[in-house]
Amino acid sequence: MEIKEIQEEIxxxxxxxxxxxxxxxxxxxxxxxxxxxxxxxxxxxxxxKGCQSKVWVHADLEDNKLIFTADSDAIITKGxxxxxxxxxxxxxxxxxxxxxxxxxxxxxxxxxLSPTRANGLVSMIKQLKLYAVAYQTQIxx
Amino acid sequence: xxxxxxxxxxxxxxxxxxxxxxxxxxxxAATSQTPQQVIDAIVDYYQNYNANIHRGVHTLSQEAxxxxxxxxxxxxxxxxxxKSYEIIFTSGTTHSINLVANGFSSLIKKGDEVIxxxxxxxxxxxxxxxxxxxxxxxxxxxPMNLEGELLMDVYEDLLSxxxxxxxxxxxxxxxxxxxxxxxxxxxxxxxxxAVLIDGAQAAPHLVADVQALDVDFYTCSAHKICGPTGEGMxxxxxxxxxxxxxxxxxxxxxxxxxxxxxxYADLPHKFEAGTPNICGGIAFGAALDYMNAxxxxxxxxxxxxxxxxxxxxxxxxxxxxxYGTAKNKTSVISFNIEGVHPYDMGSIxxxxxxxxxxxxxxxxxxxxxxxxxxxxxxxxxxxNTKEEVDVLVQGVLKAKSMLL
Numbered sequence: 001m002e003i004k005e006i007q008e009e010i011x012x013x014x015x016x017x018x019x020x021x022x023x024x025x026x027x028x029x030x031x032x033x034x035x036x037x038x039x040x041x042x043x044x045x046x047x048x049k050g051c052q053s054k055v056w057v058h059a060d061l062e063d064n065k066l067i068f069t070a071d072s073d074a075i076i077t078k079g080x081x082x083x084x085x086x087x088x089x090x091x092x093x094x095x096x097x098x099x100x101x102x103x104x105x106x107x108x109x110x111x112x113l114s115p116t117r118a119n120g121l122v123s124m125i126k127q128l129k130l131y132a133v134a135y136q137t138q139i140x141x
Numbered sequence: 142x143x144x145x146x147x148x149x150x151x152x153x154x155x156x157x158x159x160x161x162x163x164x165x166x167x168x169x170a171a172t173s174q175t176p177q178q179v180i181d182a183i184v185d186y187y188q189n190y191n192a193n194i195h196r197g198v199h200t201l202s203q204e205a206x207x208x209x210x211x212x213x214x215x216x217x218x219x220x221x222x223x224k225s226y227e228i229i230f231t232s233g234t235t236h237s238i239n240l241v242a243n244g245f246s247s248l249i250k251k252g253d254e255v256i257x258x259x260x261x262x263x264x265x266x267x268x269x270x271x272x273x274x275x276x277x278x279x280x281x282x283x284p285m286n287l288e289g290e291l292l293m294d295v296y297e298d299l300l301s302x303x304x305x306x307x308x309x310x311x312x313x314x315x316x317x318x319x320x321x322x323x324x325x326x327x328x329x330x331x332x333x334x335a336v337l338i339d340g341a342q343a344a345p346h347l348v349a350d351v352q353a354l355d356v357d358f359y360t361c362s363a364h365k366i367c368g369p370t371g372e373g374m375x376x377x378x379x380x381x382x383x384x385x386x387x388x389x390x391x392x393x394x395x396x397x398x399x400x401x402x403x404x405y406a407d408l409p410h411k412f413e414a415g416t417p418n419i420c421g422g423i424a425f426g427a428a429l430d431y432m433n434a435x436x437x438x439x440x441x442x443x444x445x446x447x448x449x450x451x452x453x454x455x456x457x458x459x460x461x462x463x464y465g466t467a468k469n470k471t472s473v474i475s476f477n478i479e480g481v482h483p484y485d486m487g488s489i490x491x492x493x494x495x496x497x498x499x500x501x502x503x504x505x506x507x508x509x510x511x512x513x514x515x516x517x518x519x520x521x522x523x524x525n526t527k528e529e530v531d532v533l534v535q536g537v538l539k540a541k542s543m544l545l
Contacts, residue, residue, distance in 0.1 A: 020160070020492050025543060052500045053484040054514070073514060074482035075544055076489075 003095055006087050007103035014107035023108055027079030034082035035089070037069040048123050053077045055124060059131035065090050066135055068128065080109065081124055088128050093139065096132035101125055143435065143443050149524050151176040151431075162494025165529045165536075170314055170473050170520035171498055172364045173345060175428075179367055182427035186420045194419055195393060195410075209419050212426030213409070219429050220359065221350040222376050226408040229382070230422050233373035234341040235264040237360035238308075240375060240412060241337050242268035244385030245306055251277030254303045256334075258283045258291055258320065259510065260313040263503040265339055269308060278305070285510070289316040289465040297328060304334040311343035315502040315518065316465025317448075317473030319343070326356050335381060341365055341373075345522065346444060346471045348437050351376050363421065368428030372421030375412075382408050389414040440523040444472040447521045451530045458537060464516055472521035475502070478537070481544050483515045489540035490517070495533055 001009075017023045037046070041058040048055045053074030060067045068089040072078040087103070088096050104110065104121065149155050152174045157164050166174060186208070192201035194209050210225075217225045231237045249255070255269050259282050273280045283296045291309075300307075307329040312319050322338050329336045337358035340349055344361035351359050358381065363372040377385070387394055387405055391414030396404040405411045432440070451474055455461055460479035477483060487499030500515040501508045508515055519533055 021543070024489065024492070028543065052515070053482055074484045076485045077482075 003087055003091055003099045007099075010083060010087065011103055011106050020108070024076065024079075027083070027109075028075050029079075030082045030086070031072075031075055031078035034071070034078055035067075035069045035085065037071045041069070042071060048120075048127050052120065055081055055120070057081070057124070057127050057131070059128075059135065061093075061135050061138070064092060064139060066093055066096060066131060068131070077120060080121055083107075083109075084121075084124055084128060093132040093136035097129060097136065143439050143523065145443075145524065145526055148435065149526075151178065152524055153177060153180070155524065159494040159496070160492050165493075165495045165532050167519040167521060167525065167529070167533060168496045168498050169345070169522035169525075170317075170342060170365070170518065172370065173367050173522055174524070175369070176367055176431050178431045179369070179424050179427045182424045183369065183420055186423055191420075193416055205419055208423045208426075209417075212422045215426040215429050216374050219348065219433070220376055221352050223352060224379060227376055227379055227382065229375040229377065229409045229412045230417050231360070231373045231375050231412075232371050232418065233362040233364070234339055234360050237358075237373060237375035238265060238337070238339065239268050240388040241358055241377075241385070242272045243388050246272055246275050247386055248384065249276045249278045249305050252303065253278040253305045254281055254299075254301070255279070256281045256283060256296070256299055256304055256307045256329075258309040259285045260289065260291070260316060260318065260320075260507055261308075261310060261504065262314050262339075262341075263505070265308065265310060266506070279303075283309070285318075287511075288467050289313065289318045289470075289507075290467045291318075291320055291325075293321065293324060296325065300328055300332045300334070302332055304329065304332050307334050307336045308339070309336075310339040310341070311349065312340075312346070312471050313465065313504075313507075314342045314473070315475055315504040315507050315516070316467065317342075317470040317475070317520075318465055318467040319469040319471060322356070323354060326354055330355070342471070342473075345432075346437075346441055357381050363425040363428060366425075366428050367431055368425045369418075369421045372418050372425050374425070379408065382412070385412075387411050387414070391415040393417070435523065443523055444521055447525055447527065447530065448472040448474070450527055451519065451521065451533070454530055454534045455537070458534065458541070460541075461537070464511055464513070473518060474520075475516040475518045477513060477516055478541055478545075481541065483517045485544050486517045486537070486540050489543060490533075490536045493532075493536045493539065495536045497533075 037056050037058045042056045046056045053072055055072045057070045068085045070081045154174050190201050190204040192205045194206040213228050214225050216228045255278055257269055281299050284292050309325055311322055326336045335357040338356050340359050340361040344366045357378050359376040364370040394406050394411050394414040396406045464475040483499040490497055498518040
């Protein structure tokens, strides 16, 4: 599936809920299905700066597609990174770079985009895109 | 007895809703809310007599200067400073600390020692580290116990004739501990060291008498005492303020300027370069008037009741641990639930309209000491109620059930 289609799918799933509690509970559920980063990659270097909780992300290139794994010490953050990874993992770096993140807004998680959340979500998106830039350069070489 | 219902009427913001729920504001240690009386003082300034001060001969400038200097006197009286010019207007506690730390650069030499406490806010650690880097002085730390109380016997051992400055907060922002500053000051003076006390967290709860304390420097921020942000004060004993060189150069702080030499203005203007936050200073004075009209003794008594009630109710929750259990503390409760990240707890409480602080509270060394990533911190002011404590407890229970 393309990124856009996955994002639509996530929007559909979240549209079933009519209050924040259900959305958060679902997000916590999604966190449990997060493809976990290998312990050896859970280093301080892989911690995303600017989050109140610790978030580690790692990327591998397989068949010219990026496979993301991650973890966090906070459950809600884990859900957020799980949603992002579901949308962006197993995609070509260029497609990741071209993708927008409007869907975050549409699933009612906009508040996590604000700077008062210590830029957690913004920093996570930035980190995924940085991996995409790095691997895109590698592919072009 | 305080009429809390009536007091709450003074704070327009307390009527608002957050995420569809009535706001329960429990982040008072970060910033307090602003009563109408202070908002009115701010509006009055901009509507009626906004002008630059200390220079103009015109009426508006004179009115603004009078009000600004009256505010300085209000602050002087509040803290019982001997002279009004011992009160320096600053942009807040951080600014005040940097002013002193910078000034001590010229009074401290290699091998001298500066002592800070282990329960300091980042803004209280970094300026001293910078001072020590510049001068080659050594930074020493007074450790604390698991209750969050300073180890005073170790402090005594740290003091020597090399100690030039001791710095400590009056009350810890992360733990609420009221530190024994009388003893800290007395012992520092016995070895000839100066003492700067950070009163940012103390000023909303009690009145420090700088002469009785015999403290050399004392500082606080207006925005934690119902005043505006970007405004604060530094008290310094006259002899110390005369010893310290100016911090910033600019207008207001000079007596005469030629390209060959500048002579500096007298106190307090020597430390007040540039056009100050005039409105902020006046509103700071209005905030002190407001708090004093309610009465600090009554405030302290009521907040203590809130603290005891909240502590008792929160501790009924299984798995909840409170950090900072000093015998002598203010209405701050830092806590965690076993297995729950403070960020998760804070996010869910916010959804319920409850404002708490989560994270390391700009006091990472304290979090490292307790080996935790951070805490949830509920801090209470005199306008909070027992009903709000109940809402917090229910919120924590709800978050716990969602997260565990």
